[in-house]
Amino acid sequence: MRVLVVDDERRLARALQAGLVREGYVVDVRHDGGAGLEAALGGEYDLILLDLMLPVLSGYEVVRRLRAAEVWTPVLMLTAKDGEYDEADALDEGADDYLTKPFSLVVLVARIRALLRRGAVPRPAVMRSGAVEVDPGTRKVLRDGKEVDVTTREFALLSYLTHHAGQVVSKAELYEHVWESHDGSGDLNVVEVYVGYLRRKLGRDVIETVRGAGYRAPSR
């Protein structure tokens, strides 16, 4: 279980980290809203602990942007204020719970457990690349809003590419993640074949060839 802690009070952040590590969580720490947002967007976290009052970007703002980017990681808001409207605002912005400082580690851990428990069915993120939308939850692929049938292999390949949209991904990397892994050698031609299948079903432009390097799904 990976937890991201975003708090500018370094002492508190370190205490949280220590406490959570002792509970068996893997913990990353950021000290301002900007860095926090970046980490939250990129990293794969199961939960985010977010201070409300932060430099660069406020906690509110971080949650708003996260949700706007369709990242649904559960967020537990930490706040020193305790006016009721702050709480209500935070929850309405898309936070999943909040805790007023000072709080005890016991309560925090219990709340985290409750969040993770119900988070059992996290909304899977829908990935976009160009005119193509990939939804891992419903296992549907849309081209210009129209559903297109793809096979399991094709879906796996497309998912991997759109998940890394904008980046060049080598055939070897694709082969390792979508087909057998780790045995080093296999015939990479199968990757080319499946790229071909996808292009036929979804249009030439869904996957660009980068000669000598690999393939790339356009980032938008």
Add this chain to the structure above:
Amino acid sequence: MRVLVVDDERRLARALQAGLVREGYVVDVRHDGGAGLEAALGGEYDLILLDLMLPVLSGYEVVRRLRAAEVWTPVLMLTAKDGEYDEADALDEGADDYLTKPFSLVVLVARIRALLRRGAVPRPAVMRSGAVEVDPGTRKVLRDGKEVDVTTREFALLSYLTHHAGQVVSKAELYEHVWESHDGSGDLNVVEVYVGYLRRKLGRDVIETVRGAGYRAPSR
């Protein structure tokens, strides 16, 4: 949205009811743990507000028994105590959130909204998928408004699928939830057989096959 309020302080219960009705919720009230549990088990609620200190059965006990009976309606615990261990206990028992009395209606409503939003798929009283309607209360299935007889197994399978309408559900997951669970292996062919039965009774289109991934009930 149906909400069940269980609280033995009648004045507070009535105030909650009035406030929530004004917000557009349908509200039922019970005044002790026994009656509350019974209502929660039988009725289809989207949310339960549960006092911790109750006659007959405590709030703890009610949540425990609800979860033991595999009823996953979100529970918001109300408590007059504020020792941290109470909170932690309640959350560990399976409550989804708690609120310490006295609280304001603004905060309560915001918390309710947050709970319903993540709602862990709030279970509507009647589930629809395509031309099929499934009513867990009466255990009836309608196709184009006409009642169709289904057996217990068939009903369980159909319920699970329509409850996750739009999502692809693997045969293994279906097997685990509708047949024996947790022993990992069993013959998944039985799932195919029952999908076949349902299709014969309700029409081919009630359940889509997603080759290599599982089955899906159309989302509308």
Add this chain to the structure above:
DNA sequence: CTCCTGGCTGAGAGGACGCTGAGAGCGCCA
């Protein structure tokens, strides 16, 4: 222009996957 390398694609074998009909076992009821 020619050669060479890397990428693309049509055809087809083999296999995995899903569907179905037949029927056995079991519990319930008359």
Add this chain to the structure above:
DNA sequence: TGGCGCTCTCAGCGTCCTCTCAGCCAGGAG
């Protein structure tokens, strides 16, 4: 005890998917 409905197993069959192979095409270097 016989009949009935429900549940589940099994085996066969057809379909679709996957992957290999061989030949072709395109781009880049000289």
